[in-house]
Amino acid sequence: MAKHHVTATLNGSPVEFLCETQQTLLEVLRDELNLTGTKEGCATGDCGACSVTVGGRLVCSCLVLGAEVEGKRIETIEGMASGTELHPLQQKFLEHAALQCGICTPGMLIAARSLLERKPDPTEEEVRYWLAGNLCRCTGYNKIVDAVLAAAGEMRRA
Amino acid sequence: MSAMRYERPGTLEAAVALLSGATGAARVLAGGTDLLVQMRTGRIEPQLLVDCKDIPEMTAIVADDGGFRFGAATPCMALVEHEAFTKACPGVIDGVKLIGSIQVKGRASVGGNVCNASPAADSVPALIAAGAVATIIGPGGRRETRVENIATGPGKTSLARDEILVSLLVPRKPPHSADAYLRFTPRTEMDIAVVSAGVNLTLDRDGVCRKARVSLGAVAERALLVSEAGAALIGTTVDEAALEKLAAAAAAACKPIDDKRGTKAYRIKVAGVLARRAAQIALDRARKVN
């Protein structure tokens, strides 16, 4: 069968790609569109390294088919900074040393941004609950939570 | 590589026609959080996927005579974020909130949770306790059935291969009614229920229980509606003695498995404890609503 021809909006720009039915959005992003910022940790929905938003909803791109995003709006880590200016979340992750190997970081950032869009002033508990689907093997989470809370504070003041 | 077809019909009729006409294995695709994992591990190899998320009725949440009807493919997060729904259906939301991470809930649907037919599915005992009614469509038209009639065993349902679960109706609750769902897992989050319990009860003006439905998950081949456990509360003020009877009836209904996550004896014991705790939460909530 012919491949699917999909058109969508990726980080604000139109994008087109061809994919097989079984190809996930994660595979399309990394292998067809060469956007390797989104990571694969497990490919089964458990780790959150592949987090992106589709139509404004936070999802695991390893559990979405490429064919399903026809006409949809997709946001990935590549769209987070404006040119060379980092997003406040990215800046605070650096300041708080909220990453070591960095594999979980793009997913953490996308998930955290999705939280702050809904809740600009989250409690620590709300941050921990929202990020429970993002696993990190390095940091022990505290620095990540601190960075998210600090970024939330800065974004509220801005 | 086998060519797998993907279709995204805009109407229920078109979706049913696709399933009826399929020669090989065909599957409805909702959030894909079970299906895509099963495809990846090779457990199933469908030749046709029928994505139902473009069918408006399958993703709508609408107030219905004091209750709520929601499309079977509605993502769990849409239910969690729907204020009126969460207020009207607290027990169902208790269950829905437990379905994986925020990311998983961004895709996972209650229809998929029901049709995947895991005995530990978190929305199912809550729906059964709430008396939820499923609308199903097939080549012969629509039919309705209670949620407890859908799963028949692990991974098996009473739906024909060309039937689709369209929507679920959580009926209006009488005054002084509320529900609750609890699960027990070895970890606090992101785990599969070892035992779970849903309780829905109605009090009269004097605080006497007039109706009660109790459902248990993960203690048998499918979620159970335990009428003896509900009966233990009816006619009582849900006092200590009634809760004791409820716990005993819940434990007696279990036919659990032994596995690394819990022995039979343990699951039976915990089922009674959880049913009791869920009843207490439902009672506290019922006393607060008028």
Ligand SMILES: Cc1cc2nc3c(=O)[nH]c(=O)nc-3n(C[C@H](O)[C@H](O)[C@H](O)COP(=O)(O)OP(=O)(O)OC[C@H]3O[C@@H](n4cnc5c(N)ncnc54)[C@H](O)[C@@H]3O)c2cc1C
């Ligand atoms: C990391 C992770 C954690 C999870 N944690 C939990 C948890 O804590 N508790 C829990 O209960 N579940 C959990 N799940 C399982 C899963 O998310 C749920 O079962 C989910 O509700 C399935 O819904 P879906 O829309 O993704 O279904 P899909 O994967 O799209 O479908 C599941 C099955 O149901 C069929 N189906 C779907 N919709 C219909 C319909 N409308 N009519 C007929 N058939 C249909 C499909 O063909 C398929 O066989 C978890 C999954 C993951 C990946």
Ligand code: FES
């Ligand atoms: S790679 Fe998608 S959740 Fe782990």
Ligand code: FES
């Ligand atoms: S920084 Fe290594 S996994 Fe999080």
